[in-house]
Amino acid sequence: MLEGKKIMVVEDEALLALDLAMTMEDLGAAVVGPCYRLGTALDLVRKMKVDGAILDVDLNGETVFPLARYLDEQGVPFVFHTGRADPASLLEAFSRARICTKPSTPERIAACLAEALADADRDSDNENYAPAYAQDGSSESSQQA
Amino acid sequence: MLQVKPDPAPRVDASSSQPAVRHRLQPAPGGTLVRNAARPPWSLAPRTLVSLLMLVVLAALFAAGALTVTRAFHAENIARQEMTEARETLTQVNTLMLILYEAESAQRGVLLGDPAAEAPFRAAEAALPAAAAQMQASLDRAGSDLSAQGRRLGALAAQRMAALSAALAPAATSNPSPRDAMEPLRATSSAIRREESALMDAAYARADSERLRAKRTLGMIGLAVLGLIVLAAMLAFRSARSESRLRYQREIEVQRDRAELVSHELSHRVKNLFAVTMSIISVTARSESDPRIAAQKTRSRIQALARAHELSSGQNLMRTAPFGDLLEAVVRPYCPPAAILRLSGPKLVLPARLLTPMGLIFNELATNSMKYGAWSTASGTLTVDWTFASDDTLVVVWQERLAEDGPPQPGRDGFGSTMIDLSLQQAKATMERRWGEQGLTATLRFPFSSADKVEVTATGKD
Numbered sequence: 001m002l003e004g005k006k007i008m009v010v011e012d013e014a015l016l017a018l019d020l021a022m023t024m025e026d027l028g029a030a031v032v033g034p035c036y037r038l039g040t041a042l043d044l045v046r047k048m049k050v051d052g053a054i055l056d057v058d059l060n061g062e063t064v065f066p067l068a069r070y071l072d073e074q075g076v077p078f079v080f081h082t083g084r085a086d087p088a089s090l091l092e093a094f095s096r097a098r099i100c101t102k103p104s105t106p107e108r109i110a111a112c113l114a115e116a117l118a119d120a121d122r123d124s125d126n127e128n129y130a131p132a133y134a135q136d137g138s139s140e141s142s143q144q145a
Numbered sequence: 146m147l148q149v150k151p152d153p154a155p156r157v158d159a160s161s162s163q164p165a166v167r168h169r170l171q172p173a174p175g176g177t178l179v180r181n182a183a184r185p186p187w188s189l190a191p192r193t194l195v196s197l198l199m200l201v202v203l204a205a206l207f208a209a210g211a212l213t214v215t216r217a218f219h220a221e222n223i224a225r226q227e228m229t230e231a232r233e234t235l236t237q238v239n240t241l242m243l244i245l246y247e248a249e250s251a252q253r254g255v256l257l258g259d260p261a262a263e264a265p266f267r268a269a270e271a272a273l274p275a276a277a278a279q280m281q282a283s284l285d286r287a288g289s290d291l292s293a294q295g296r297r298l299g300a301l302a303a304q305r306m307a308a309l310s311a312a313l314a315p316a317a318t319s320n321p322s323p324r325d326a327m328e329p330l331r332a333t334s335s336a337i338r339r340e341e342s343a344l345m346d347a348a349y350a351r352a353d354s355e356r357l358r359a360k361r362t363l364g365m366i367g368l369a370v371l372g373l374i375v376l377a378a379m380l381a382f383r384s385a386r387s388e389s390r391l392r393y394q395r396e397i398e399v400q401r402d403r404a405e406l407v408s409h410e411l412s413h414r415v416k417n418l419f420a421v422t423m424s425i426i427s428v429t430a431r432s433e434s435d436p437r438i439a440a441q442k443t444r445s446r447i448q449a450l451a452r453a454h455e456l457s458s459g460q461n462l463m464r465t466a467p468f469g470d471l472l473e474a475v476v477r478p479y480c481p482p483a484a485i486l487r488l489s490g491p492k493l494v495l496p497a498r499l500l501t502p503m504g505l506i507f508n509e510l511a512t513n514s515m516k517y518g519a520w521s522t523a524s525g526t527l528t529v530d531w532t533f534a535s536d537d538t539l540v541v542v543w544q545e546r547l548a549e550d551g552p553p554q555p556g557r558d559g560f561g562s563t564m565i566d567l568s569l570q571q572a573k574a575t576m577e578r579r580w581g582e583q584g585l586t587a588t589l590r591f592p593f594s595s596a597d598k599v600e601v602t603a604t605g606k607d
Contacts, residue, residue: 013417013501014567019424022431036571058413060498083416085409103420106427 001114003028005051008044010035010067011081012059020054020081023106038062045070052113053078057090068094077116081109096120192384199377203370210366217359224352230286231341231348237280238298238334238341244269244276245302245330252309266313273306284337291340298333305330414497418454421501422447432560445512446505446564449475453504468493468503468539472529475504479511483524490531493539499591502568506576509561510543510587519545519584539591545584 007029011017017034024031032050035041038059045053045067053071055064055078064080071078072094080090083102090099098116100109248269254262277299284295305326425446433439452474472488480486495503511520519525526546534540569576574591 012498012571013421013424014571015424015428015505015564016420018563018567019428022428083413083420085412102416103423105423 001027001117002052002110005029005117006032006049007113008032008035008041008050008053010038010041010053010059010064011056012036013056016056020106020109023110027110036060038064038067041067042070049074050076052076052117054109054113055080057082057084065093068097072096075120077113077120079109079112079116192380195380196377199373203373206366206369206373210363213359213362213366217355220355221352224348224355227348228345230283231345234280234283234291235338235341237276237283238337241273241276241280241298241302242330242334244273245305245327248273248306248309249327252313255313266309270306270310273302277302291337294333294337294340298330298337301330301333414454418450418501421450425450428564429560432563446508448478449504449508450501452478453500456500468495468531471495471500471503472507475507476511476527476529479515479520480527481515481520481523481525484520484522485524485526487526487528489529490541491533493531493533496593499572502572502574503591505568506565506572506574506589509565513561514545514585519547522548524548525584537593539593541589541591543585543587543589545586547584 002024007024009017009020009024009031011020011034014034014036017036021031021034032044032048033041035044036059041064050071053067053076055068057064057080068078068080077096077098079098079100080087080094081100081102081104082090084090087099087101090097096116096119098112100112248266251262251266251269255266281292281295281299284291308326426443429443429446430439433442453471456470456474469488469490469492477486514520514525514527519527525548528544528546529541530544531539531541565576569589572591574589576590577588579586
């Protein structure tokens, strides 16, 4: 499912990042990163297109939201991997995001990401696809893009 | 074709990216602040209004007191003046009567053949009109009734004097009976005296009653002032009590928010540590084919993690531990009985983000030393010196001294090095390794950011 896909890994715990990266590679994906900091990840994702991403929410005092917004705008599916107490609140801002609470096995995260990728594929195949929020904010976001 | 997707609304901004608890820890919007904001600017606080009102009432009471005292003084002055006048009038009436008596006794002397008595009689006769006029002037001031009486007395006195004078004339035959002639004079002067006395008494009484009224009014004002003071004291006491209750409530709120924040932080950290532990297991298992060695390494790494994080628990959750304590906790357990571990450097409190990478780095260095370095021999020496450089960098020099000369051996533990490199990346740190004659010297540099709020105390450790 993830074979041949470019998957970005953003995680500030180095060992966790390594574990995730190794698991992705085992599944045949090409890992972009791992990135430990928001700035590095934003630079990378602007230079190259990725097919999916695994995002830790809190990165050394920063949050990953600017990157998540950017990926959302680009239509790139991603999974939040977080130890936050109220993970459901992330869905208010990112309705299409998947959430894996910490601790989750890399295999489970990979499965989550694969689902997200499949959803995104189906959405882009469907001509009539229009997200609920497309009507009011489209002009603003195209200016930003 | 790249599809430009619109931003989801509501947008996640910087403020909502923080945990919800952080907002509640912001300087709590105090009750007073909110109340002030809600009230229009021209209106006064209820307490100020009450104080102002009390001040006004107090001022009014003082003014009333001053007025009463002034009025009492004024009434007393008038009464005194009236008494003085009455006494003066009495004296003048007495003087008039005295002049008449003198004239009469002198005239009697002349009639009895004493020519020397002629002169006093004439003097009295001359003095009478002036004394009568003076008396009349005094009585005119007092009132019409007394004024008429005075005129009558003046006329009677003049009549009597004229009669006395006429009896001395050569043609006179008889002396009129002095007794009958003096009677109406005496009656009139007594009447005047009585009336003047009555006036004096009335003035006395008026002054007395005015004084009594002043006393009563002043007493009442005093009571009112006392009541006002008691009221003010009660209000002050009540407001102080409610203020202290408010302060106590706010204190409890702050404590509760802090406890909530700590519990959130703790839960976040525990989840993260479980995730890291799971990674240690899977990553170590990947690099070791022998399950026994894999298990041993996993144990040692988890233990290092546990020791590093043990320093940051309970009350120290948000502050975390001094660097020396971290080394002591992570490295000391590997030190063989005869070997030496020397730690020295300033006391430096680490930010929490460095606990995991530092714990893992120094754990790997210590295990390497035990396997290949200074502690692989029975009595090697490991010295760790650290300084905090001016560019906010922690510089750690890890120096191993082998007990006996031997060929220095770089570590062969491939994955241990990967682990160190990963943790260095996580901490943005660098490490420079040199193998000298006596063993490994590693220099590590940990840059601190301004957000880390580093505490450095000059006192050395050990």
